[in-house]
Amino acid sequence: MSTIRELLEKINTEKGFTGIIRYNEPMAAHTTLRVGGPADAWVRPEGDGFPGYAAALLREARARGVPVFILGGGANLVAADRGIRGIVLDTSGWTGCAAEPGVPDLWVRSGTPVEALTAAAAEQGLGGLEFLAGMPGSAGGAVWMNARCYGSSVSDVLAEAEFLDESLEFRSAPMRAEDFSYKRSPFQTRRDLILSVRFRLRERPPAEILREMEGYRRDREEKGHYRFPSAGSAFKNNQDFGKPTGKIIDELGLRGLRIGGAAVADYHGNIIINTGGARAADIRALVETLREKVRSSLGILLEPEILFVGDWPPPPPPEGVLLKR
Numbered sequence: 001m002s003t004i005r006e007l008l009e010k011i012n013t014e015k016g017f018t019g020i021i022r023y024n025e026p027m028a029a030h031t032t033l034r035v036g037g038p039a040d041a042w043v044r045p046e047g048d049g050f051p052g053y054a055a056a057l058l059r060e061a062r063a064r065g066v067p068v069f070i071l072g073g074g075a076n077l078v079a080a081d082r083g084i085r086g087i088v089l090d091t092s093g094w095t096g097c098a099a100e101p102g103v104p105d106l107w108v109r110s111g112t113p114v115e116a117l118t119a120a121a122a123e124q125g126l127g128g129l130e131f132l133a134g135m136p137g138s139a140g141g142a143v144w145m146n147a148r149c150y151g152s153s154v155s156d157v158l159a160e161a162e163f164l165d166e167s168l169e170f171r172s173a174p175m176r177a178e179d180f181s182y183k184r185s186p187f188q189t190r191r192d193l194i195l196s197v198r199f200r201l202r203e204r205p206p207a208e209i210l211r212e213m214e215g216y217r218r219d220r221e222e223k224g225h226y227r228f229p230s231a232g233s234a235f236k237n238n239q240d241f242g243k244p245t246g247k248i249i250d251e252l253g254l255r256g257l258r259i260g261g262a263a264v265a266d267y268h269g270n271i272i273i274n275t276g277g278a279r280a281a282d283i284r285a286l287v288e289t290l291r292e293k294v295r296s297s298l299g300i301l302l303e304p305e306i307l308f309v310g311d312w313p314p315p316p317p318p319e320g321v322l323l324k325r
Helices: 002-015 050-064 114-123 139-145 206-222 245-251 280-298
Strands: 019-026 038-045 068-071 077-079 084-090 097-100 105-109 158-164 170-174 193-200 230-233 262-264 271-274 307-309
Touching: 002 019, 002 038, 002 050, 002 084, 038 050, 050 068, 050 084, 050 158, 050 193, 077 280, 097 114, 105 114, 114 139, 114 206, 139 193, 245 280, 262 280, 271 280
Parallel strands: 038 084, 068 084, 077 307
Antiparallel strands: 019 038, 097 105, 105 193, 158 170, 158 193, 230 271, 262 271
């Protein structure tokens, strides 16, 4: 912890830090599932100096061997009960949208909430992002995950990205749809930090955009997405399985299955909810139980959409294995 404090004091002095720093910050406060133990340090830079500050922080952290976890909107995360070691760099202070003059394009900073992004697009009369209405999380997280719903993906309208690359150099590059796939992006295999992205949209009357967005929000509400803390879909859908994952889980009679405070929603088979007081371990155990029940019943293995991050205990050794002391 002393190394982390020294690191942050050094960078904050050099860069004139503006924002919030908290030590032993519970991650439950920063994830939509409302679970997760303390991060050693949680840092939320604010203002236009974010890119330079982030680059300096990441460079110094690498030099000192301090891990840094990049946090967006916390919508697809289960942080371990033991928390996250090192520094959590929260991007939620790096927000804003701007239309590009003369073309139907919209630039957005990565920490911008998805709801703010869709609202800005509607205000500018730019269509193409309506399918994201009502979705939690940040713009950067949606790009990283290549968020998809209602038959559309972020990559369908993504034109360009600005980011810190693996060498911590500032880069701008066009984004090609063929480099993305179902809920996968090139950023998932690299250590880039997405800073801002440009969406190539289309002109459309704002009233039409707002009407369609309201329809998507209402559909999410009717499906129960907002009744309890959740991460949305717990598992990815796979067309090879012949039907949506939620239907597979439903047909096996697994709605309502519960471990501790975590449960499969009784109104949707692919939503795991925090019924109150759930631990991260409860959610992970429920995910693994569902995977095993589906595998043993149907011979297919579900792929979690939820990301498990942080300081998880090692799995127990297989039965019959004697560990040397």
